[in-house]
Amino acid sequence: MTTWEPVIGLEVHVQLLTRSKIFSGAATRFGSAPNTQACAVDIALPGVLPVMNSEAARMAVKFGLAVAARINQTSIFARKNYFYPDLPKGYQISQYELPIVGGGHLTISTNGNDKRIGITRAHLEEDAGKSLHEDYHGMTGIDLNRAGTPLLEIVSEPDMRSPQEAIAYLKKLHTLVRYLEICDGNMQEGSFRCDANVSIRPLGQTELGTRTELKNINSFRFIERAIQYEIERQIEILEDGGQIIQETRLYDPDRNETRSMRSKEEAHDYRYFPDPDLPPMILHDDFIDSVRNSLPELPDAKKQRFIEQYGLNDEDAVQLTATKELADYFETATSATQGSAKTVANWIAGELSGYLNKENKDITESPVGAGQLATLIDRIHDRTISGKIAKEIFESMWNGEGDTDTIIEKKGLKQITDAGAIEKIIDEVLAKSEKQQEQYKSGQTKVFGYFVGQVMKATKGKANPQQVNEILKRKLDA
Amino acid sequence: MHTKSLTELSIDLIQQKLSSTELTQHFLERIDLHRQLNAFITVDAERALDQARAADRRLGRGTPAPLTGIPIAHKDIFCTEGMLTSCGSRILSNFVSPYNATMIEKLRQQDTVILGKTNMDEFAMGSSNETSYYGPVANPWDESRVPGGSSGGSAAAVSAGLAPAATGTDTGGSIRQPASFCGVTGFKPSYGRVSRYGMVAFASSLDQAGPLTRSAQDAALLLQATAGFDPRDSTSVDRETPDYTATLTADISGLKIGLPKQYFGQGLDGQVELVVREALAHYEALGARLMDVDLPNSALCVPCYYVLAPSEASSNLSRFDGVRYGYRTQQYDDLTQMYAKTRAEGFGAEVKRRIMIGTYALSAGYYDAYYLKAQKLRRLIADDFRRAFEQCDVIMGPTTPTTAFTLGEKTDDPIAMYLNDIYTISANLAGLPAISIPAGLSGDGMPVGLHIIGRYFDEPQILNFAHRLQMGTDWHRRSPPGYTS
Incomplete structure (x- = not known):
């Protein structure tokens, strides 16, 4: 039996969060x-x-810069020519031979192992409009609102060997x-779209198989399933003696x-050729420097800092840095x-x-703010409440019943810390439980929990x- | 009235010896009188007179711009708000533009009057104005002959006195060749000098708008009003616009005129050469020096151009697909058929020929041999000029190898037609400014144009040379027989 090795490369279209379109002033x-x-440019009127x-x-x-890639200080816009009703000019302005971003990489982690995934290139291009096939009495409607929205197409090397690695890279x-x-990363609205190139080969073979x-x-979820x-x-076809056809497939x-x-x-x-309407894009050093200076702390660096500064374990640090907002929440609460x-971190x-998750x-939509969580933890810390009561209070806060101290x-719910008061209650409990006291004294120390439970119940x-x-x-x- | 220069008309308007309404009415009547020339695709008299009345009010307030009240004919390639902008094609025969080209906008800001939209070769592809969906234009000098193209309607209109000035576009000679054939002044500025925004694109890296006028001085005035950086056109150049009229009369003695031997060789009509040599002698008399220069790659201009221009055109014209505006075929079963029939019916033969040439040249497997090779040649051709301009100040020669040919003479022979632009194409490939001015008449009574090419962005030098010839000769004041009064 042949052991097959999957080879996966991904092309991700990232919709950029600019206020206006890539080549016109229309809103996005x-x-x-x-x-x-x-606008006139987006609908490709004559002369625009x-x-x-x-x-x-x-x-x-x-x-x-964030993926340690080469920035091409001269990059060229090219026309990609094809006819489609939602492509108003009959060509898409993209980058072909000289993209703005050259080779870089991302490091992924699966099952505790780090792996470097190469990024071949990332280029700028404009999005097309949308064809609407419903509700037009058998005709097709065209919506050009999306036409001209800026996209960054990020192309990886075929470095991934399993659907899990592909998902790790995408995440x-x-x-x-x-x-x-x-x-904004909104996959439902199409802000982050993925095409996958998949092939298989016998393990150990260096030559790549035919890809689809x-x-x-x-x-x-769908990407993982589709690749799987x-x-x-492909395995089935090859094991049946067939051949893979190079083609585009829809999931x-x-x-x-x-x-x-x-x-x-x-x-x-x-029929790509350089767009004669756009001169080569020249990026000066000071522009690149200003972008470099504006870079935020990146996920990997933040994770490392969380481990060192807060003494968190790797798993917690990864979770807390999954989004910038979550990391900010953690740091605000901690400080x-x-x-x-x-x-x-545990909370x-x-x-x-x-x-x-439940809701x-x-x-960013949490009804319990970082400050509120901090106060709640403070009340445990200063023994005003117990951890168990804190969970009740958290639920109340979630439901909008006010902040910790109000609740x-x-x-x-203030904790009883008066030793005399506690002792009094304990005496009452002991008075009613002679049998259990005997058990305890005969060595059945497990029964200790019973007394605690009774005291808690009473209070x-x-x-x-x-x-x-x-x-x-x-x-x-x- | 129709033989006066823009300067003269402008003075009359400012001094209120003449109203824009009267002037506009006069030209509208002449257009109507000579409609057999077929120089116009659209004339909207009501709109023109409204604009004239607005101009008169501005003149009355004493706040005119230099060209306020002047009626101007515009090539139908410029998008004009609320008017048909057909580009000489069936596929845009129902396209009313919702916006103005920058060229139109700038002239409207001065309250010039849009006299009408002039006839042209379909999508500016042609050298005879015979490819227009709206029929050919006749040359006012001899109505059996072509006016040249693609700005044939504009050239004929100025020549026949149907408009004091007109706009045109030039991709391989489309302003200069018809100017030469019709005996008017036609000026293609440097690439990037005038905004291309709103000009229906033929070959984006070569297209440039410019004036067709009765004199170099008029050309300077029109260029003054239309030149300059436009943030809507990334290929327009952000450089200050000089005062083009300030240096018109400057002394040219001691300046050097380069004569490429390639422009005086085989294929040049003897009569044309004679007229051009006479003009050169006039410059010598003014103290300029004639010298030989070499443009070794001249022979490659036409083949280079006929790969690059169709390549760009094949892509530029993809937007005419029947989906959003323009002509759409009546009957179709599916999308592919809709595209195919719309474009088959909407485009004429020459346009289809060039779309096919361009599509071929850009195809996988042919790109390197055609498009890329042509781009390399283009650089060689530009280098030829750079070297020549190290020796001389301007380059001169004939605008065309012959005078205007007869209607139908070359329609079946595209190569012969293409060779008409053999002297003009190089200026587009190199991005250089060039003018054609009337230099005399050939033995057959047809006008001959002198071609002057200048350094990149050296429009003032070209206008200076052109104006100096026009100060000493009256060829530019000649009207075609039958159009003098």
């Missing part, structure tokens, strides 16, 4: 009424000309572009399969509380994440657990 907002954000939006170049350079990229604030290209898959399906399909998430869209023979001849960074990984919210006050959980333990022990062992 998502979801406006059809064709209300398409493109003018480069320097903000798009700035974002591309930002990305290039890493997804995190990075949001850190850089060059893309899987188009426009719009969620991490495609690998299995159908409803049926979990890929289907042929067009073969290599049917592929377009795009505001007397409690330890580890405690904050974020535990309660907070639980509620966020499908992201950290403690309102619900009378509605408000007795300071540490004090309860101490006093109980003293009395029972006396």
